[in-house]
Amino acid sequence: MSAARPMVERIDKLRHPVAIMKDDELGEVLGSLREKSKSLEDLAQRVQDGRKPDVLAAGRLLERSLFHLERAATGPAETGPVKAEVGEMLDIEIEEDLLEANRQIARVNREAFEKFGVRTVDVMGAIGSGKTSLIGAMVEVLSKNFSVGMLGGDVATSIDADRVRQSGAKTIQINTGKECHLDANLVRRALDQLDLSGLDILFVENVGNLICPSEFDLGCEKRLVVVSVTEGDSMVVKHPIMFLDADVVAINKIDMAESFGTDVGKLESDLESMNPRAVAVRTSVRTGRGLDELLGALSLG
Numbered sequence: 615m616s617a618a619r620p621m622v623e624r625i626d627k628l629r630h631p632v633a634i635m636k637d638d639e640l641g642e643v644l645g646s647l648r649e650k651s652k653s654l655e656d657l658a659q660r661v662q663d664g665r666k667p668d669v670l671a672a673g674r675l676l677e678r679s680l681f682h683l684e685r686a687a688t689g690p691a692e693t694g695p696v697k698a699e700v701g702e703m704l705d706i707e708i709e710e711d712l713l714e715a716n717r718q719i720a721r722v723n724r725e726a727f728e729k730f731g732v733r734t735v736d737v738m739g740a741i742g743s744g745k746t747s748l749i750g751a752m753v754e755v756l757s758k759n760f761s762v763g764m765l766g767g768d769v770a771t772s773i774d775a776d777r778v779r780q781s782g783a784k785t786i787q788i789n790t791g792k793e794c795h796l797d798a799n800l801v802r803r804a805l806d807q808l809d810l811s812g813l814d815i816l817f818v819e820n821v822g823n824l825i826c827p828s829e830f831d832l833g834c835e836k837r838l839v840v841v842s843v844t845e846g847d848s849m850v851v852k853h854p855i856m857f858l859d860a861d862v863v864a865i866n867k868i869d870m871a872e873s874f875g876t877d878v879g880k881l882e883s884d885l886e887s888m889n890p891r892a893v894a895v896r897t898s899v900r901t902g903r904g905l906d907e908l909l910g911a912l913s914l915g
Contacts, residue, residue, distance in 0.1 A: 630645040693774060695787040696804045716830055719798035722901075723805065723833025730810040734818065735912055736832050738856065739840035740849075741822030744866040746774040747899040748840055749817050750781040752909060757782030760814035765804050767796040767821045774819060783817070784808070795826035798833055816915060824853040836861045836912050843867050843876040850884035857885060860892045862911045868903060 617738050655745075727734050738747045746766075753762050764783040766775030768807055772787035779785040780860045786804050788796060801818060808816075820827040839860040844867055857863065863885055871878050882894045893911040896905035909915035 617710055639699055639700070656667060693831060696800060697788045697789045697791065705829055716798045719802055719825055720831040720833040723798055723802055724835075726805065726810060727816070727835065730813070731809055732813050732816050733836075733914060734816045734834040735829075735836045735914075736818050736820060736834035736840050737824065737838045737840065738824075738827045739818045739866075739894040740824045740842070740845060740862075743822070743840045743845065744899060745819055745822070745840045747778055748864060748866060748897065748908075750778050751899045751902075752817070753781040753783045754816055754915070755905065755909065756914060761812055763808055763813045763816040765801060765808075765816070767800075767819055769793075770823060778817075780821075784813070793826075793888055794823045794875075795804065795830055796819055796832060797830045798819050801832045819878075824856045826831070828856040828859065838862045838864060838912060839882065840864045840866050843871040843878060843881075844874055846874075847877040847880040848884075850881055850888060857889055857892065860889060862893045862894045862908070864895050864908055865896045866897050866899070866906070869898040869901050 737745050737749060749764060753764065756762050762783045764775065764778045764785045765788055766772065766778065766785055767788045767790060768774055768789065770789055772789075775785040775787040786807050788800050788804050790796065790800070795819065810816075816834075818832055820832075837860050839856055839862075841863060843865065843892045850863075865878055865881055868878065870876075878896065885892055885894050893902050895911055897908055899905075907915060
């Protein structure tokens with residue numbers, strides 16, 4: 615990985631300054647990166663040991679970055695949803711190397727959030743758990759005193775982002791196509807359409823899924839997992855990886871627990887055994903229960 619790492623590190627350093635570079639400076643950077651790309655291709659042909667996959671993966675990452683740099687320099691500004699392009703998603707099931715690349719891009723995102731003082735929450739949970747409704751309820755409260763944004767991750771449509779926009783948030787839709795999670799690269803691209811200097815809080819609603827999103831750090835300060843009582847009381851033990859890194863878990867639709875025969879105490883005890891650091895909050899958007907407590911647990915209250 616030693617041959618590939620300098621290339622990836624240089625890309626990270628260039629991501630945000632590109633927006634303020636002059637044309638001649640950007641041209642010089644693009645030319646330099648093209649030369650590095652050719653060097654990586656030549657190196658991959660010579661390397662015969664276990665480092666070859668790393669070099670090839672770095673080359674593919676560099677090619678994608680060149681594509682986006684050139685588009686940023688010459689193409690029109692994006693106004694529609696950010697859509698994952700062929701070969702762009704950083705998927706651990708396809709390339710183990712890309713998970714490390716995702717972590718590096720997540721660090722860049724995190725640095726940008728910290729620079730502008732934006733509090734960020736990665737909101738994860740299964741389809742139908744109530745993620746969008748919960749975000750909308752929080753936005754209604756927070757927007758009275760703060761400027762709130764939301765990136766809505768979904769396979770298709772902008773339905774969820776449109777709903778949250780009506781609650782008072784500045785929203786951008788990210789469509790992943792067939793992919794089941796957001797990654798740091800797609801979030802970074804969406805941030806190009808947001809003025810972080812004008813935001814106080816940003817929610818990132820991940821694709822509805824209790825498996826894939828857990829492995830992909832987006833650079834957010836907090837990770838909120840939403841689990842609904844309508845899913846039963848075994849969700850924590852059935853999807854342990856999702857809850858291991860959670861900072862806060864909202865046990866949502868609590869007003870329906872009795873109707874569905876869900877043992878809320880079991881969900882809480884399972885979480886305590888698995889991740890004692892996580893804060894569990896019982897919530898209901900319909901009744902408003904737990905909303906203030908949830909905002910406090912996320913350090914947004």
